[in-house]
Amino acid sequence: MRGFTAEVLDAAARAGASYADVRVTDTTSQKISVRNGVVEGVESSASFGFGVRVIADGAWGFAASADLDGDAAERVARQAVAIAKASATVGGHRVCLADVGAFDDTWSGACEIDPFAVSLEDKLAVLLEADAAMRAVSGIALATSDLGLLRVFKVFASSVGSYIEQRWTESRAGICAYAIDDGDVLPRSYPNSHGGGCYQAGWESIVALDLPGNATRIAEQAVALLTAPECPSATTTLVIDGGQIALQVHESIGHPTELDRVLGDEAAFAGTSWVAASDLDTLRYGSDLVNVTADATVPGSLGSFGYDDEGVPAQRDHLVRAGVLTGFLGSRESAVSIGRSSNGCMRADGWNRTPLIRMTTVSLEPGSAGSLEELIADTDEGLYIETNNSWSIDDKRLNFQFACEIGWEIRGGKLGRMVKRPNYTGITPKFWAGCDAICSTEAWQVWGLDNCGKGEPMQVAHVAHGAAPARFRDVEVGVGR
Amino acid sequence: MLAQRAVEIATAAGAGSAEALVVASSSALTRFANNRIHQNVAWTDAGVSIRAVIGGKVGVASTNRSGDEALTQCCAAAVEAARHAPEDPEFPGLPAPRDVTYADRVSPGTVSYDAAARAEAAGAIVEQSAVRGLTAAGGVSVSEQSVAVANSLGVDVAMASTSARSTVLSMGPDEGNGWASFSGRDATELAASSLGDQAATLAQRSACPRDLAPGDYAVVLAPDAVADIVQFLGWYGGSAKSVEEGRSFLTGHAGERIMSDAITIIDDALAPWALGLTFDFEGMPKTRVALVEGGVAGHPCTDSYWAARTGRANTGHALPAPNSFGPIPIDLAMEPGESTPDELIASVQRGVYVTRFHYVNIEDPLRATLTGMTRDGTFLIEDGRLTFPLRNLRFTQSAIDALSHVGGVSAERKMVGEEGGALAPYLLLEKFAFTGQTR
Incomplete structure (x- = not known):
């Protein structure tokens, strides 16, 4: 591939590019889904192509093609430069990039058991066993189980002098039992909603989930929800499980600290941010307990890689330290605005998309509140909720509302009555200021999230969040009830 | 043509019946923010997806690699998946052909709406905000798509379409934001300056x-x-x-x-x-x-x-x-x-x-x-x-x-x-x- 990427970079330079990079990406995927005992889909797919990103006349251009044959290198590089020159006609701004080194390297993600080598029969056996166990629980109207696999080989080369090859495998699996009656559709998921557990790992990660072993428990909870009362409307103490904390971090800390949002580049679609670049090292984001890191080096995490799509090495950085904003998720271009070098957060969703600033593993660092059981025991009164069911947040990432699948009232340090459809709302800095306990390392885990949408055309990133259960004071719950 | 060829290969590979979906597209999007173009992208792709059926068993495979070898591998993968999939007793089989009413949904004006035309439109939109001390963000996009479906029962349809879209968010210093959008088949119907004016006027009106x-x-x-x-x-x-x-x-x-x-x-x-x-x-x-x-x-x-x-x-x-x-x-x-x-x-x-x-x-x-x-x-x-x-x-x-x-x-x-x-x-x-x- 070195010859092809060199050809592209040379062609871009000849056409007038002052900077160019090229990514060749080869992806293979498989998806299998089971619904009420029926195998709904067995699908494999492959996608291959390359994208060229250039700066010419001080502006960006990007062109991509699935065709690498013939004059493709020359043709697509010239197209990217022509597009960049058109970009330069509006605004008069000239792109400036933070420095990056030249790397000649390879990187691979961990994968013990190649999931593509596992037989279809073995994969179906896991899903069908879990499906049967869910449907064996009286009252379950619908059971779904599915898995998804992804293998990526990516080559990056740039006019800076880098040539980087990376390859990794991802595995995802999850189950969901639905209890449905005339007035309610009540899902209960394991290990998480919206696709289940997602890992940069092989088949071993799916085996470790033990989907069949958890199927009966979640199905029984779904049925119990049918007769549970609605979550009452109140302002109360809220204890949130790690999976929902992960999404709370994603929406109210991860996205607002993306520098492209902060600087207005995503304003029209995803929105901007309540955080300004000038807030660095001064803004109070949350309580002293709130420490948030962005780490692209966490083994087995969907947010990990060797180099980002600008050839910047993977890094660990603090976004929030002791409640104060100390960093942003950045790119080579955006980093210039805060006088720093890039912390390597640029990734593209495939060969035909230009990279955007994306989360890596953005984590709420563990606290010292012990286990979930100890945190509940330390809470006199409130509500404990698990597993996201719905999410919404405003265009500055301030006003949010989340709904979860299940909740329990807390009375005297113990879980009490189960409640259905719990939801809560808040304003980002007020909510995080109310965080007064975070469980310890033993309750902390990395939650993969493979559906983070951003940008136009829409790109879906695979990111992750380390999180443990945490407690928040004075939260409005039962909204709209 | 490609769809029919894929159906033939899949059935030759062992599918009792087969369906092929071919999608080819060419798209471009010029995005602007802070009154300048900050992303400007174009891409082309073409892919084929095969649904192979053996009795009540179904497998699907897709690829965007071109050439007979890739197509043959893709068909074989679909057939292999079908062979190993469990029977779905409720699968009704692939549908038989029915008459389709086609519509002319290709606009030549969209096909020829190149990077220069998109930049000109973006510039006209941005200008409406810039002259009022506002900042504009949004995009101008065009897309051309061809879709063909064929199956071994005789379905054989194909159609092309174009689309164009533009969005504008105009933002003022006093929290005033305004929005305007255009969607259509023909990019030359985009009245860029008017769209920019609409968003900027709303932004001014929604201040404070x-x-x-x-x-x-x-x-x-x-x-x-x-x-x-x-x-x-x-x-x-x-x-x-x-x-x-x-x-x-x-x-x-x-x-x-x-x-x-x-x-x-x-x-x-x-x-x-x-x-x-x-x-x-x-x-x-x-x-x-x-x-x-x-x-x-x-x-x-x-x-x-x-x-x-x-x-x-x-x-x-x-x-x-x-x-x-x-x-x-x-x-x-x-x-x-x-x-x-x-x-x-x-x-x-x-x-x-x-x-x-x-x-x-x-x-x-x-x-x-x-x-x-x-x-x-x-x-x-x-x-x-x-x-x-x-x-x-x-x-x-x-x-x-x-x-x-x-x-x-x-x-x-x-x-x-x-x-x-x-x-x-x-x-x-x-x-x-x-x-x-x-x-």
């Missing part, structure tokens, strides 16, 4: 927004906001699969009044305003479906699988196989009324005008309870006129309940989004629950 206490208010929703509601109803409730599984607002209500008689929601790929294909991804003709007609619950859309399972006619709403989502309406519209937007506003004593929503999500599919935020032009209505701008509001509201109290529907409608979008009017709802407000 005020607070509003949570509560129930009458609302006048502009088409962008109405389209969100129509799409959530269609996507989550308009499928025979969601109805059959008890997850739809239509479940158990066919023929019952569930909304105001002013509300009719249809899906009609053959309508002149529709942007996309007139057949679905199984090559079946799309037919008009009324999800709600005069407030009465109608019938959901189907594909070949869910038509057979439910005993309904196949309405031609299949997504590409395998499809765990079920059939889905993607040419949605709310039928117009007779009012003008100004008449709707004039009839409100105290209420809220909403330009568009942001980040809407569903909390309860049976009541279609939605939550989301307003953005880019929210105003208080007092005594029949917009008095002052409001900070963005959060709503938590059953769409079914909201559409049961309709004060009026405009005759004017607007296409919002590209294929998969919706044609929507202005709408006056007499009671809409705002449950919070942003800072």
Whole structure:
């Protein structure tokens, strides 16, 4: 591939590019889904192509093609430069990039058991066993189980002098039992909603989930929800499980600290941010307990890689330290605005998309509140909720509302009555200021999230969040009830 | 041609029957923000997806690699998947051919709308904000797509379409934001300067927004906001699969009044305003479906699988196989009324005008309870006129309940989004629950 990427970079330079990079990406995927005992889909797919990103006349251009044959290198590089020159006609701004080194390297993600080598029969056996166990629980109207696999080989080369090859495998699996009656559709998921557990790992990660072993428990909870009362409307103490904390971090800390949002580049679609670049090292984001890191080096995490799509090495950085904003998720271009070098957060969703600033593993660092059981025991009164069911947040990432699948009232340090459809709302800095306990390392885990949408055309990133259960004071719950 | 060739290879490889879907596209998007072009992209792709059937067993494989070798490998992968898949006793087989009514949905003006033309349009839009001390963000996009479907029973359809879209968010220094958008088949119909003016004028008008206490208010929703509601109803409730599984607002209500008689929601790929294909991804003709007609619950859309399972006619709403989502309406519209937007506003004593929503999500599919935020032009209505701008509001509201109290529907409608979008009017709802407000 070195010859092809060199050809592209040379062609871009000849056409007038002052900077160019090229990514060749080869992806293979498989998806299998089971619904009420029926195998709904067995699908494999492959996608291959390359994208060229250039700066010419001080502006960006990007062109991509699935065709690498013939004059493709020359043709697509010239197209990217022509597009960049058109970009330069509006605004008069000239792109400036933070420095990056030249790397000649390879990187691979961990994968013990190649999931593509596992037989279809073995994969179906896991899903069908879990499906049967869910449907064996009286009252379950619908059971779904599915898995998804992804293998990526990516080559990056740039006019800076880098040539980087990376390859990794991802595995995802999850189950969901639905209890449905005339007035309610009540899902209960394991290990998480919206696709289940997602890992940069092989088949071993799916085996470790033990989907069949958890199927009966979640199905029984779904049925119990049918007769549970609605979550009452109140302002109360809220204890949130790690999976929902992960999404709370994603929406109210991860996205607002993306520098492209902060600087207005995503304003029209995803929105901007309540955080300004000038807030660095001064803004109070949350309580002293709130420490948030962005780490692209966490083994087995969907947010990990060797180099980002600008050839910047993977890094660990603090976004929030002791409640104060100390960093942003950045790119080579955006980093210039805060006088720093890039912390390597640029990734593209495939060969035909230009990279955007994306989360890596953005984590709420563990606290010292012990286990979930100890945190509940330390809470006199409130509500404990698990597993996201719905999410919404405003265009500055301030006003949010989340709904979860299940909740329990807390009375005297113990879980009490189960409640259905719990939801809560808040304003980002007020909510995080109310965080007064975070469980310890033993309750902390990395939650993969493979559906983070951003940008136009829409790109879906695979990111992750380390999180443990945490407690928040004075939260409005039962909204709209 | 490629689709038929793929079907031949798949059947030769051992498929009892086979279907091929070929999609080729060429797209470009010029994005601007902070009054400059900051992203400008173009890409082409072509892929084939094979559905191989052996008895009641089905396997699917797809690739975007070109050439006979890649096609043969892809077909073999589909056949191999089918061989190892369990039987689905309810799989009805691939559909037999039916007559398709084609429409001319290619605009030469869109095909030739190159990077220079997009930059010129972006420049004209930005200029309207820049001269007023505002900043503009948005995009100008064009797309050309060809789709062909063939199967071994004789289905053989193909069609091309183009689409163009432009969006503008104009932002002022005093929290004033304004929005405008264009969607159509022909990029040369984009009046860029006018669109930029519309957004900038709204941004100026919405400066210095005020607070509003949570509560129930009458609302006048502009088409962008109405389209969100129509799409959530269609996507989550308009499928025979969601109805059959008890997850739809239509479940158990066919023929019952569930909304105001002013509300009719249809899906009609053959309508002149529709942007996309007139057949679905199984090559079946799309037919008009009324999800709600005069407030009465109608019938959901189907594909070949869910038509057979439910005993309904196949309405031609299949997504590409395998499809765990079920059939889905993607040419949605709310039928117009007779009012003008100004008449709707004039009839409100105290209420809220909403330009568009942001980040809407569903909390309860049976009541279609939605939550989301307003953005880019929210105003208080007092005594029949917009008095002052409001900070963005959060709503938590059953769409079914909201559409049961309709004060009026405009005759004017607007296409919002590209294929998969919706044609929507202005709408006056007499009671809409705002449950919070942003800072």
